[in-house]
Amino acid sequence: MTQVSAVPSAAPSSEPPPQMQDRAVIMRLMFGAWLQQALYVAAKLDVADALADGPRDIEALAGEVGADPTALARFLRALVSAGVFAEPSPGRFELNGPAEYLRSSVPNTHKYIAILHGEEAYAACAEVLHTAHTGRPAFDVVYGKPYFSYIAGDPKARATFDAAMGRETAVPLVVAQCDFGAEGTVVDVGGGVGALLAAVLVDRPGLTGVLFDLPESSDAAREHLAGLGLAARVRVVGGTAFDSVPAGGDVYTISRVLHDFDDEQVLTILGNVRSAMSPSARLMVFDALLTERPGFNPGRMADLGMLMVLGGRYRTEAEMRDLLSRAGFRVTEVRHARDADPRAESVLEAVPA
Incomplete structure (x- = not known):
């Protein structure tokens, strides 16, 4: 019996070009799940790091990263077709511009966020x-508990999360535009390992x-800060912003945290920050703002990722202003990163109303 392939034929089609283009859009989206997993394989197996010194044949590359050569070549060719990595000659692969961001050591690497998206977050789909x-997170159904409860009990998952958050926000562009003062104390709420x-x-x-975050991240934070020579200047405090926030800061920062939560949870966090602040203190909220x-x-x-995994959401500037106002703040300034990435951080600076 002859099997009929689901892969579209390269033979000429009788469809008019506009219809062919419309079908191609849907097909690209359908194959997106496999492409994400190919990206995950490349990140998890350190393929970009293995290519850092130049092109390599697939046999040598697969041997170094512990993969089957034929399978790895197929994963990489899928990525090449999407513009990530290059195959200058058959069976020989090299880095290109996008693939550089899968290396471990480059500033603002996406390697760890690709791993994060390819593991539990992907399974939640x-x-x-x-x-x-229902409007509730799919993750909770698959794993039986909310995401942050899950990683609190899984050191490996927590380490992946900390690496993804710490590496991706290592040097937020908009920080250079902010005035933190020459002296005083900065309290970073939900700061992970202390990148910001x-x-x-x-x-x-x-x-x-x-540095204030869940107790599970405290040891990694101390190690990270010590490696930068900052241990003597930073006090690491474990806790949750849903209960309280350390008092005594001159500037409070919340970086890429609020999008993890729904509006009522955000109001709880902001309310506790407001309670910890003196009348002269300032709050800086760093986050990506939705734009059309x-x-x-x-x-x-x-x-969509926030919705399915955490039940959170990205917000527009108007929505962020509204939440800050409801929590007892007055927004004094909004700055946007000078960057073409539509998800680049903006900062909303606010003071107690």
Whole structure:
């Protein structure tokens, strides 16, 4: 019996060109899941690091990263077709511009976020209809608990999350545009291993810091800060912003945290920050703001991820202003990163109303 392939034939089609283009759009989206997993394989197996010194034959490359040569070549060719990596001659692969961002050591690497998206977050997609029907996270159904409860009990998953968050926000572009003062204390709420706080303190010797996040990340944070020579200037405090926030700061920062939560949870966090602040203290909220733009919008894709995994959401500037106002703040300034990425951080600066 002859099997009929589901792969579209290269033979001429009788369809008019516009219809062919429309079908191609749907097909690209259908194959997106496999492409994401190919990206995950490349990130998880350190393929970009193995190619850092130049092109390599697939046999040698597969041997170094512990993969089957034929399978790895097929994964990489899928990525090459999407513009990631290059195959200058048959069976020989090399880095290109996009693939550089899968290396471990480059600034603002996407390697760890690709791993994060390819593991538990990807598995949560199996229950995406639950999210569509209820508006609640699919992750909770697949794993039986909310995401942050899950990683609190899984050190490996927590380490992946910390690596993804710490590496991706290592040097937020908009930080350079902010005035933190010459002296005082910066309290970073939900700061992970201290990537943003380190970026603030390293060039401002008159400042000290308080890094506040869940207790599970405290050891990794101390190690990270010590490696940067900042251990003596930063106090690491474990806790949850849903209960309280350390008092005594001159500037409070919340970086890429609020999009993890729904509006009521955000109001709880902001309310506790407001209670910890003196009348003269300032709050800086760093986050990606949703904007409408023609064509592909990465912000809208990220917003779906927040919905399915965490139950959170990305917000517009107007929505962020509204939440800050409801929590007792007055927004004094909004700055946007000078960057073409539509998800690049903006910062909303606010003071107690």
